[in-house]
Amino acid sequence: xxxxxxxxxxxxxxxxxxxxxxxxxxxxxxxxxxxxxxxxxxxxxxxxxxxxxxxxxxxxxxxxxxxxxxxxxxxxxxxxxxxxxxxxxxxxxxxxxxxxxxxxxxxxxxxxxxxxxxxxxxxxxxxxxxxxxxxxxxxxxxxxxxxxxxxxxxxxxxxxxxxxxxxxxxxxxxxxxxxxxxxxxxxxxxxxxxxxxxxxxxxxxxxxxxxxxxxxxxxxxxxxxxxxxxxxxxxxxxxxxxxxxxxxxxxxxxxxxxxxxxxxxxxxxxxxxxxxxxxxxxxxxxxxxxxxxxxxxxxxxxxxxxxxxxxxxxxxxxxxxxxxxxxxxxxxxxxxxxxxxxxxxxxxxxxxxxxxxxxxxxxxxxxxxxxxxxxxxxxxxxxxxxxxxxxxxxxxxxxxxxxxxxxxxxxxxxxxxxxxxxxxxxxxxxxxxxxxxxxxxxxxxxxxxxxxxxxxxxxxxxxxxxxxxxxxxxxxxxxxxxxxxxxxxxx
Numbered sequence: 405x406x407x408x409x410x411x412x413x414x415x416x417x418x419x420x421x422x423x424x425x426x427x428x429x430x431x432x433x434x435x436x437x438x439x440x441x442x443x444x445x446x447x448x449x450x451x452x453x454x455x456x457x458x459x460x461x462x463x464x465x466x467x468x469x470x471x472x473x474x475x476x477x478x479x480x481x482x483x484x485x486x487x488x489x490x491x492x493x494x495x496x497x498x499x500x501x502x503x504x505x506x507x508x509x510x511x512x513x514x515x516x517x518x519x520x521x522x523x524x525x526x527x528x529x530x531x532x533x534x535x536x537x538x539x540x541x542x543x544x545x546x547x548x549x550x551x552x553x554x555x556x557x558x559x560x561x562x563x564x565x566x567x568x569x570x571x572x573x574x575x576x577x578x579x580x581x582x583x584x585x586x587x588x589x590x591x592x593x594x595x596x597x598x599x600x601x602x603x604x605x606x607x608x609x610x611x612x613x614x615x616x617x618x619x620x621x622x623x624x625x626x627x628x629x630x631x632x633x634x635x636x637x638x639x640x641x642x643x644x645x646x647x648x649x650x651x652x653x654x655x656x657x658x659x660x661x662x663x664x665x666x667x668x669x670x671x672x673x674x675x676x677x678x679x680x681x682x683x684x685x686x687x688x689x690x691x692x693x694x695x696x697x698x699x700x701x702x703x704x705x706x707x708x709x710x711x712x713x714x715x716x717x718x719x720x721x722x723x724x725x726x727x728x729x730x731x732x733x734x735x736x737x738x739x740x741x742x743x744x745x746x747x748x749x750x751x752x753x754x755x756x757x758x759x760x761x762x763x764x765x766x767x768x769x770x771x772x773x774x775x776x777x778x779x780x781x782x783x784x785x786x787x788x789x790x791x792x793x794x795x796x797x798x799x800x801x802x803x804x805x806x807x808x809x810x811x812x813x814x815x816x817x818x819x820x821x822x823x824x825x826x827x828x829x830x831x832x833x834x835x836x837x838x839x840x841x842x843x844x845x846x847x848x849x850x851x852x853x854x855x856x857x858x859x860x861x862x863x864x865x866x867x868x869x870x871x872x873x874x875x876x877x878x879x880x881x882x883x884x885x886x887x888x889x890x891x892x893x894x895x
Contacts, residue, residue: 421448423521429459430492430526435563436599438463454480458493465497466604468639473497488514488522495534501681501717508534525559528552529568536571537680539719542579542751549575566593567601570608574643577612578720580752582620582789585612606642607633611650618650618657619753621792621826627654634670641679648674649691653724656698657796659837659879667695685711686718690725700878702732713740719748727761731799735765753791756782760794764801775805776812783809783816786823795823798880800887803827837879845872850889 425444432441442463445456457480465473477497483490491514494507511531518524532548535541549572556565569592576585589609595602602608614630617623630651638644652667671692675684693709696702705728712718712725722745729738738761745758759782766775786792795806806824814820838846841864848858855873859866873885882888 425459426455426489426521427523429489430523430530431561431564433459433462433466433496434526434529434567434601435561436466436601438466438600452479454482455489456480458483458489458497462493462496466600468603470639486510486514488518488527492527492530495530496680499680500678501538501683504534504681505538505540508538525552525555525561525564528555529564529571532568532575533571534681536575536578537682539578539717539748542575546572546575546579562593563599566595570605573612574608577615578751580754580789580791582616582791585616589613604642606638606644607635607647608643611643611647614647614654615650618654619793620790621796623654623657623793627651627658627660630654636673638673639675640673641675641677641682641684645674645684646687649687652691652695656694657793659698659798661698661837661879664695664699668692671695681717683715683718683721686715687721690718690721690728693725694728697728697732705732706734706737713737713744716744717748719745719750720754722748723750723754723757723761726758727794727797730761730765731797738765752785752789753793756786756791757794759785760797760802763805764799767801767805772808776809779805779809780814780816783814783819783823787816787819790822792823792826796827798882800882800890803890838876842872842876842879845869846876846888846892849873849876849885850892 425448429441432438442460445451445460445463448456450456457476461473461476461480464470464476477493480493481490491507491511495504495511498504498507508531511527511534515524515527515531518527528548529552532545532552535545535548538545549568552568553565553572556562556568569588573585573588573592576582576588589612592609610629610633614626614633617626617629630647633644633647634651635644640648648670652671655663655667671688674688676688678684689708689712693705693712696705696708709725709728712721722741726738726741726745729735729741742758742762745754750758759778763775763778763782766772766778782794786795795802806820806827810817810820810824841862844862845858848861853861855869856866859869862869876888877883880888880892
């Protein structure tokens with residue numbers, strides 16, 4: 405514990421000790437002095453005081469004891485809902501988004517009514533932290549975190565400042581402001597060992613960088629960054645869990661079939677319940693459904709994804725789900741996912757994803773002008789932050805549409821050229837998934853040879869040729885010879 409605070413809390417005067425605790429408890433939690441803080445709470449003259457129980461609940465939650473946190477929280481919620489300690493402990497402890505939203509509204513009011521004993525600096529950080537996780541207003545969350553950074557700097561609180569800057573990078577990332585997020589990440593001071601709060605959040609900087617790399621279509625880099633942030637002992641409801649989700653999606657984009665079994669295990673380690681207002685089960689289901697599709701199990705993919713259509717508040721997940729339903733030819737469900745995504749408010753990268761999906765749906769339905777109009781909007785939104793991932797799908801419709809758009813007359817030819825170039829680079833990485841014999845078969849597929857003639861030419865059995873062709877189709881995510889030839893020609 406901070407030395408001066410520790411000495412003051414040891415005061416024989418209970419009221420003075422209570423005042424010191426009220427002033428410092430939130431800072432001590434954020435700055436990872438939880439064990440000392442909880443020990444002090446246990447030696448307090450009245451250890452059953454509701455405020456002390458709520459503070460202990462925060463300490464328990466931060467060190468991963470969710471059951472202990474839940475019980476202590478239940479015992480401590482005997483105070484007025486607008487009480488400062490109750491508001492700001494609930495920002496940490498309330499699990500579902502509905503409760504957390506109501507608490508955040510009360511906390512905004514409590515922040516305006518801060519008294520001399522209340523820790524305004526730490527409260528600013530925690531409210532900004534909460535608003536970003538609720539994803540209801542990124543601009544507001546970003547503003548609160550910027551304010552907490554300034555306040556921490558003025559009060560010489562380097563650890564609170566570091567955490568606020570790290571969370572600001574997350575807020576900027578998930579608002580789609582990748583360039584600014586990278587500037588903040590680059591300026592972060594080195595972490596002086598992993599604190600309780602860093603373990604609680606679970607690899608935030610690496611998760612941020614991995615998410616940015618994913619949406620920019622640099623799937624190899626994304627996989628490397630995200631894999632380094634994965635820890636088997638994670639509770640499955642923090643940034644480590646986010647790293648798992650994007651890592652699996654990166655493997656799917658790269659066609660790493662050899663890692664799909666392990667990927668399924670990683671997804672199983674993600675929470676099936678909400679935490680800090682984040683609908684983890686929805687996110688897990690969408691990634692799992694994509695993995696099932698990548699393994700040619702579309703019926704299973706539909707069964708896994710179906711419950712995600714009954715939840716709200718997961719804009720990015722529903723945008724990604726809309727694309728999945730498109731590629732498995734479920735346009736009605738794709739529309740349902742679209743509406744859920746739009747209702748939650750879309751960050752720019754998710755908007756690009758839905759625009760590309762919409763363009764492909766129009767193209768498949770023979771509405772060429774509408775398809776090109778949607779694709780043009782997608783390019784417009786993608787350019788500034790180089791959001792290329794939605795354009796890189798191994799999908800014949802998207803490939804045809806991009807090539808046709810180059811002749812259609814885009815106002816964003818530079819962005820389009822960069823995407824087509826990136827498709828080539830991505831294709832080079834994907835080509836590495838083929839065995840030598842599959843490459844031989846693929847070369848023959850580009851000719852007019854039948855499967856019988858390929859077998860004769862390569863001096864292998866006809867059933868072996870058919871097995872290789874099925875493997876090639878699966879790895880490319882296509883179902884016909886023409887699509888396989890076209891997809892590899894684009895790369």
